[in-house]
Amino acid sequence: MSTPYLALEGLTKAYPGVVANDNVSFQIMPGEVHALLGENGAGKSTLVKMIYGLVKPDRGAMRVNGATYEPANPHAARGSGVAMVFQHFSLFDALDVAENIALGMDNPPRMRALAARIREVSEAYGLPLDPSRRVGDLSAGERQRVEIVRCLLQNPKLLIMDEPTSVLTPQEVQILFETLRKLSSEGTAILYISHKLEEIRTLCDRATVLRLGKVVGAANPREKSARELAEMMVGTVLHTPSRDTTAPGEVLLTVNDLTLPAASQFGTTLKGVSLELRAGEVLGIAGVAGNGQDELLGALSGERLSAANAVTLSGKPIGRLGPNARRRLGLLAAPEERLGHAAAPEMSLTENALLTGDIREKLTRNGFVGWSKARAFAKKIIEGFDVRTPGTETAAGALSGGNLQKFVIGREILQRPTVLVVNQPTWGVDASAAAAIRQALLDLAAEGAGLIVISQDLDELMEISDRFSALNEGRLARAVPAKGLTVDEIGLMMGGAHDMHEAHAEDSPRTAQEVPA
Amino acid sequence: MSLIRLEKRAAPSRTLAALTPVMAVIATMIAGGIMFAILGANPLEAIRTIFWDPLFDPQFGPYSRPQLLVKAAPLILIATGLALGFKAGIWNIGAEGQYIMGAVVGAGAGLAFYPSESPLIFPFMVLAGGFGGWAWAMIPAILKTRFGTNEILVSLMLVYVAENILASVSSGLLRNPEGMGFPGSRNLARDYPAASNTEIIANTGMHWGVVAALIAVIFAYVLMTRHKMGFAIRLAGEAPRAARFAGVSPSRLIIFCLGTAGALAGLAGLFEVSGPAGQISIDFNSGYGFTAIIVAFLGRLHPIGILLAGLLMALTYIGGELAQLMLGMPAAAIQLFQGMLLFFLLAMDVFANYRIRIGTPEVAT
Structure with a gap:
């Protein structure tokens, strides 16, 4: 066996109150695609930060090609051939692709030479990129290409990718995987961090x-099922959401040709959105972030008003009613952003229970708050949804993301909604909590409620949806039965795939007319 | 790379948040002492003159002690109203103007019936004073809800408009017809018993404005801790998007907060003009509306805190006057001293929200 490219030996890093990494050792061989698996808070990001020179380990050693490797900063790490693509892009919208890439390089060549190199490298790896396009005009997938090409220009020997597919459509994921396989065949090692187990099973050599x-373990992901991998991560046996399918009941909610201008400069305009939701049904809405998900939720929750007949609940026009009037009629919602939207981070769980529970749980009388009632409701949510917290008076912001999400979803479900709209119900939530949330949603549907689940997690949507639709640039695709949908069909619904073909398909460079006014 | 760094606390320390006003007062005393020393006074004597003598000096005490309530009442009344808006992120900087308009409308309402002896005159003036302040505050409120204007600028600019109205009515509409042409209205406190805000208990400074201030504090406390509106106010201040999701209407909140603050400032103006000041005059306003902003923050925007802060600020007013008189301090030095209090309070807030770390940071970037 040859020498590993990177060897970690007993890496330990402790923060006040928590040991983020405890005696972590493993090796990455040249050309290997190595998956790093773990739930939120398992220590994945601390580990890669140590490898990339952002954090210094307390104990332990790292070796690159057998030589001691102690990067003082990312600059030193890049010097040793380690490159990283972060989950959140660090790009400037107002600059073009070449300028962005030059900013992230230690010794950028002249612009003209750089542009030529970008074209060359991006086409060699099947990631077509026009160096003169403005980053603000690029899709999420194309932005990620910019980050990847920036790394590739430095000829890395190890490429770290942190949750790279969370913003991509299935077609874009395929293109990315082609690129990663090509890199690996040329001897570049890849450390791939993801919680999407099916992806890891198709792409990675070792986990x-x-x-x-x-x-807690190493495995060849190709030989394990996704369930086995998940159970390794969680350490317990996972419960798969299940339900008894019932025939859909009467129509509960309709949206009729709803057009709503964007609330802010960065928002998305909803264009002619129509949908119909029946009792006992789960309608899954897919889409890459920023295609109108927030706006759709706002239009349904009552935060954004529309023409009265644009939204109806059980035949009643409710387009002009605010959030509390809709709650009274049984239409509840749980927004994506937990901190500051679904919950107030600096307020206690009791106060956050009051935030949406006031109307249906009758927590106020003559305008005066019944704090003991609100506390009891908060307690009911905490117990019913296994929210880990010292008590009801803990600030919402002090809870971990997963626990707060359980609280937010539990708060709405316990109010017995007729229709519940949720956006990203399990985003950033660990596998076992996610399973519990999905089960709770399915139970609610089984009791006859109608559910709209907006999510970017396709596996989740396929698991719980009866019908499936997708948002693309504010337009909602016509809903189709979820059963039997292929990945290709889903990708087409999600759109955004129009320029996602591989290198050869890219022929006419679009430059002049793309220059911002 | 610096050796001392500030690290954000996960949650602000409650102990320190409660302690910061005390720490700010101590820091103000130290820095103020240094300033007084530079001005050539004995710093300890100056601090004693400001904080101790007004209450306990055998010579000045009997005169200053009632003044404490007289000065504190308008500050507390105005600051209580302002704090509601500040909690919700609505910045009414124009309480001074609302205070003036309350006094003008309230005094005008009383003077219209001169020389009536009806016991209804004074209650009617109280209503009119509250209405005057409320109506003046509705201007920035409606402009903000209708046209999205900035309430800070509009309310502040309206202070200067109100000052001009004050100057105009004191030499025109409300001028004392028996005043031999001098600007200024009839003296309500001296010459118009039915319209006068008398001391309830003699020689204590306890007038109806003090009662109103106490009622306002209790009202605000109950509102903030027990009522839905108080919850909406806190929610809007801490997480505006969550407030909207909870069904709080931003427009209603703006109208309520600005309106309440305006009405309370108007009441403060009315109680002042009908009692301690006695009459509408060109220089009737004395900056209570601006000082109340300091009082609101010094009291942590909490009704009880504002009660204590108002008393403390009143003490520095009276003590400051005493220091001018006894030690020949310039008035500007006293204002600077009061300004330091707000400055140190805001500076001390850093410790409640951040932890100080000494040593090199571990993250190398």
Whole structure:
């Protein structure tokens, strides 16, 4: 066996109150696609930050090609051949692709030479990029290409990718995987961080599983089922959401040709959105972030008003009613952003229970708040949805993301909605909590409520939806039965795939007319 | 790379948040002492003159002690109203103008019936004073809800408009016909018993404005802790998007907060003009509306805190006057001293929200 490209030996890093990494050792071979698996808080990001020189380990050593490797900063890490693509892009919208890439390089060549190199490298790896396009005009997938090409220009020997597919359509994921396979065949090692187990099974050669900062196992992901991998991550047996399918009942909610201008400069305009939701049904709405998900939720929750007949609930026009009037009629919602939208981070869980529970749980009388009632409701949510918290008076912002999400979803479900609209119900939530949330949603549907689940997690949508639709640039695709949908059909519904063909398909460079006015 | 760094606390420390006003007062005393020393006074004597003598000096005490309530009442009344808006992120900077308009409308309402002896005159003036302040505050409120104007600018600019109205009525509409042409209205406190805001208990400074201030504090406390509106106010201040999701209407909140603050400032103006000041005159307003902003923050926007802060600020007013008189301090030095209090309070807030770390940071970037 040859020397590993990168060897980690007993890496330990502690923060006040928590050991983020405890004696972590594993090796990455040249040309290997190595998955790093683990739930939120398992220590994945601390580990890669140490490898990329952002954090210094307390104990332990790293070796690159057998030589001691102690990067003082990312600059030193890049010097040793380690490159990283972050989950959140660090790009400037107002600059063009070449300028953005030059900004992230240690010794950028002249612009003309750089542009030529970008074209060359991006086409060699099947990631077509026009160096003169403005980043603000690019899709999420294209932005990611900019980040990847920026890394590739430095000829990395190890490429770290943190949750790279969370913003991509299935077609874009395929293109990315082609690129990664090509890199690996040329000897570049890839450390791939993701919680999407099916992706890891198709792409990765080996997987190291972290739980609570420790390495709890290694596996060949191709030989394990996604369920086995998930159980390694969680350490317990996972419960798969299940339901008894019932025939859909009467129509509960309709949206009729709803057009709503964007609320802000960065918002998305909803264009002619129509849908119909029946009792006992789960309608899944897919789409890449920023295609109108927030706006659709706002239009349904009552935060944005529309023409009266644009939204109806059980035949009643409710387009002009505010959030509390809609709650009274049984239409509840749970927005995507937990901190500051679904919950107030600096307020206690009791106060956050009051935030939406006031109307249906009758927590106020003559305008005066019944705090003991609100506390009891908060307690009911905490117990019913296994929210881990010291008590009802803890600030919402002090809870972990997953626990707060359980609280937010539980708060709405316990109010017995007729229709519940949720956006990203399990975003950033660990596998077991996500399963619990999905089960709770399915139980609600089984009791006869109608559910709209907006999510970017296709596996989740396929698991719980009866019918499936997708948002693309503010337009909603016609809903189709979820059963039997192929990945290709889903990708087409999600749109945004119009310029996502591989390199050869890209022929006419679009430059002149793309220059911002 | 610096050796001392500030690290954001996960949650602000409650102990320190409660302690910051005390720490700010101590820091103000130290920095103020240094300033007084530079001005050539004995710093300890100056601090004693400001904080101790007004209450306990055998010579000045009997005169200053009632003044404490007289000065504190308008500050507390105005600051209580302002704090509601500040909690919700609505910045009414124009309480001074609302205070003036309350006094003008309230005094005008009383003077219209001169020389009536009806016991209804004074209650009617109270209503009119509250209405005057409320109506003046409705201007920035409606402009903000209708046209999205900035309430900070509009309310502040309206202070200067109100000052001009004050100057105009004191030499025109409300001028004392028996005043031999001098500007200024009839003296309500001295010459118009039915319209006068008398001391309820003699020689204590306890007038109806003090009662109103106490009622306002209790009202605000109950509103903020027990009522839905108080919850909406806090929610809007802490997480505006969550407030909208909870069904709080931003427009209603703006109208309520600005209106309440305006009405309370108007009441403060009315109680002042009908009692301690006695009459509408060109220089009737004395900056209570601006000082109340300091009082609101010094009291942590909490009704009880504002009660204490108002008393403290009143003490520095009276003590400051005493220091001018006894030690020959310039008036500007006293204003600077009061300004330091707000400055240190805001500076001390850093400690409640951040932890100080000494040593090199571990994250190398």
